[in-house]
Amino acid sequence: MLKLKTPFSQEDILKLNVGDVILVNGTIFTARDKAHKYLLENYAEQIKGGIIYHCGPLVKTINDNMNKRDNNNYIIISAGPTTSSRMNQFTPAIIEKYGIKAIIGKGGMDSKVLDSIKGRGVYLSAIGGLGALYAKLMKVKCVEKLEFGMPEAIWELEVKDFPVIVTMDAKENSIYDSVQQASKKRFLKLIGAKFQGI
Template structure:
């Protein structure tokens, strides 16, 4: 059964999500990749204000292709999440509630997810054109000089993803592979 969540995500939503759940997200998310994360992290280290309020936000690791009518963005597939691992715990500690990307996360990120009662979603790699259909509008928030890696706000409708790491630390990337290993008898 697919769960539908209207953003902003609530504590109750997060509590009711489990690794492996299929989810359709609707509402508002922000975007950003490694270059934007690095800038945000450096501002936090310097004790400065961030140019965007991340409290309660879900960030999508994406750098979309140019839009073609009638779409708000072009193909918008997920970026490999490990590229943000160095910066993610600090952002989660400042109130960010979730991430959408692809691939495994390191121990520090998983610990921060549990510590801050957050969630990590995976979007399906290779489905960039399909994902773009779920993005209804975009707004530039900051770091325009980064081009497609700028931080933007997307309004999304029925954005398909899977809970990979839930707020309890259950991790699909750890729990599922052993089920499919071939063992010699």
């Protein structure tokens, strides 16, 4: 398996193809709906050229009164991906504004996102529901906007050998599109065939 370190370079991105499994090492930033809106209305220098992880982690806070920037105050308990399609509407603008190199999530993203990563970015799929396993590979570096709530805050995470699948590459390929097209043919055939039971 290919190991990649953040920040990803242009060469890293272009050599990736759908179906590749890679191990991500370095820094990633969680962001869900609220964080995406915030990132578009404000500027966050630290995510420039970085990786966004669609995730609302379950985090243990050691001491509520401690400095929020103290990374020893937080332990990741469970941190799998959330559904990426909710972020479709914000993503092309986020990629444009911050030069995001990779998005990690689940369920895939739409054709506008596929267009906007062309030649410069990838979408990587983590497996939904693997929160316990992934938490072992992650440490909190920092948290911003905790007032949005635990799932919606922007958690800066240090990850070690985080395994993800390239499902949308920089060459306009998407596994989700292929699966959807193939399933559409079968779906149309199935709804044409009548249920014989009753």
